[in-house]
Structures are given as C-alpha cells and as structure tokens.
Amino acid sequence: MTLDLLPLIMTIAKEGRIEEEMYLTTFLFEEAKHMEFFRYTLDQIGETGDLTVYHSDTYKSIFYEILPETMEKLLTDQSPEALAEAATVYNMFTEGVLAETGYFGFYQTLEANKMMPGLLKGVGLLKKDESRHIAYGTFLLQRIISEHPHIFKQVEKRMEELSPLAITLNTEGYDRLGNPFGNDQQAVLNFTLKQLSVRMEILARAKGKGIEEIYQSNEKEYGIL
Numbered sequence: 001m002t003l004d005l006l007p008l009i010m011t012i013a014k015e016g017r018i019e020e021e022m023y024l025t026t027f028l029f030e031e032a033k034h035m036e037f038f039r040y041t042l043d044q045i046g047e048t049g050d051l052t053v054y055h056s057d058t059y060k061s062i063f064y065e066i067l068p069e070t071m072e073k074l075l076t077d078q079s080p081e082a083l084a085e086a087a088t089v090y091n092m093f094t095e096g097v098l099a100e101t102g103y104f105g106f107y108q109t110l111e112a113n114k115m116m117p118g119l120l121k122g123v124g125l126l127k128k129d130e131s132r133h134i135a136y137g138t139f140l141l142q143r144i145i146s147e148h149p150h151i152f153k154q155v156e157k158r159m160e161e162l163s164p165l166a167i168t169l170n171t172e173g174y175d176r177l178g179n180p181f182g183n184d185q186q187a188v189l190n191f192t193l194k195q196l197s198v199r200m201e202i203l204a205r206a207k208g209k210g211i212e213e214i215y216q217s218n219e220k221e222y223g224i225l
Contacts, residue, residue, distance in 0.1 A: 001031045001094075004067055007074035008086055014078060023136060030129045037122055056172040058165055066162075067094055084144050084151045085158065091137020092155070092203075093162045095130055097195045098169065103127050104191045109181045128225045135222035138199075142206035142214050152207055159200060166192050 009024045042048075055063075070089045073082055103123055110120045145152045170189055179185065202222070206214065 002028055002035070004071040004090065005031060007071045008083075008090070011074045011078045011083060011086075020136075020140075027133055027136065030133070034126055034129070037126065041119055041122070054176070056169070056176065058168045058172055062094070062098070062165055062169070080144050080148045080151060081154060084141060084148075084155055087137045087140045087144075088155050088158045089162070091134055092141070092159065092199045093166070095137070096134045096199050097162075097166050097192060099130055100127075100134075100195050101166070101170070101188060101192045103130070105183065105188055108183050108187065112183075113181055131223055131225040135219070135224050138202055138222050139214070139217070141203055142209070142217075143211065145203065145206040146209050146211050146214050149207065152203065155203060156200060159196065163196050166196065 005024070005028050009021065009028065012024060013021045042051075067089055071086055074086055103126065106120065106123045110116050110123075141151075141155060145155070167189065170185075170192055174185055
C-alpha cells in the first residue's frame with residue numbers, strides 16, 4: 001500500500017497543494033506502521049510461512065493488478081479523471097470497503113470468542129487511521145467532482161464495476177478456509193454492501209456544492225473516528 005500511494009503524493013505535490021501533500025506524508029507513514037503491526041503480530045504467534053498461498057484469484061486481481069496499475073497511471077497521467085480513478089480504487093474501494101470489512105471481521109471473531117485483546121486493540125487504532133485515510137479520499141473526490149461534475153458518473157460506474165469483486169472476495173475466504181470461528185457470514189456480506197452504498201451517498205453530496213463549501217466541511221461529515 002505504501003508503494004501504491006507514492007504516485008498520488010507526487011501528483012498532489014505537482015499541483016502545489018501543500019496541505020494535502022503534508023497530510024499524505026502522514027498517510028504513507030501510517031500505512032508502513034500498519035504493516036509493521038501485522039508483522040509483529042505474526043511474529044508473536046510464530047507464523048513464518050508464505051501467506052501468499054491464501055491469496056485467491058480475486059485478491060490477486062485487485063491487489064496485484066487493478067490497484068497498482070491504477071495508481072501507477074498517475075505517473076504519466078495527472079488528469080482529473082485519472083486522479084478520481086485512483087482515489088476511487090484506493091480510498092473508496094480498497095480502504096473504504098475491503099479494509100473496513102476486514103476490520104469488521106476481526107471484531108466479529110475476536111470479541112465473540114474473547115480472544116487476543118491486544119490484537120483487537122491494535123485493530124481499533126488502525127481503524128482510526130483508516131477513517132482519516134478514507135476521509136481524505138472522500139474530500140479529494142468531492143473536490144474533483146465539485147470542479148468537474150461529470151466525474152461523479154465515472155466514479156459511480158467504477159464502484160459498480162468493483163462491487164462484485166468485494167462480494168466474491170468475501171465468499172472465497174470461507175470457501176477455502178471454512179468458518180472455524182462461526183462468524184455470521186451474512187452479517188459480513190451486509191456490512192460490505194452497506195459500505196459500498198455509504199461511499200456513494202457521501203460523494204453524491206458534493207454534486208452542486210461549491211469548492212469553498214467543500215473546504216468548510218467538518219470531520220464528522222467524513223466519518224473520522
């Protein structure tokens with residue numbers, strides 16, 4: 001995720017948006033810390049194997065192809081359309097839907113089984129970071145949509161295209177590994193569908209707003225924890 005984020009930072013920096021550039025440097029740092037946290041967790045439980053064996057075809061399609069290719073496009077194309085595509089895939093879909101669903105699964109598993117309170121506390125802190133990351137992506141897309149209204153349709157269409165991947169990714173994990181903790185699979189799916197809907201509802205509010213109105217939005221409007 002840190003590598004995927006670099007082209008976005010470079011694009012925002014080239015536009016001279018110093019405040020956004022400064023924020024994105026903290027965003028990058030937090031993504032690196034998230035990796036460190038999960039690596040520490042795996043070390044503590046003695047897991048040293050190659051976990052890529054659990055990467056399904058859908059996972060590979062998203063994280064090996066769609067995400068890096070979308071972000072790398074910014075190296076040669078800094079148009080509003082390319083920037084909106086990057087924010088849609090990275091912030092709205094990968095973080096706002098997939099990561100949030102993953103964290104929901106952590107809570108559903110660990111709380112119900114009263115397991116690993118330290119891991120659960122760490123995931124809670126990660127969620128706070130992610131809420132800021134998603135908020136920035138939402139702000140960025142709202143800013144772009146305010147300046148280029150036609151891009152809302154582009155974002156809407158892209159989220160519709162990505163939605164089936166999120167649903168398939170949910171089911172693949174259970175198909176391959178079973179459900180040893182007795183999770184409520186329907187609740188996880190419902191959460192995914194809710195996240196898809198919520199992301200577009202928030203972006204739709206930008207239609208017709210002036211740029212100054214976007215800048216005056218408060219944290220609560222973006223769901224920052």
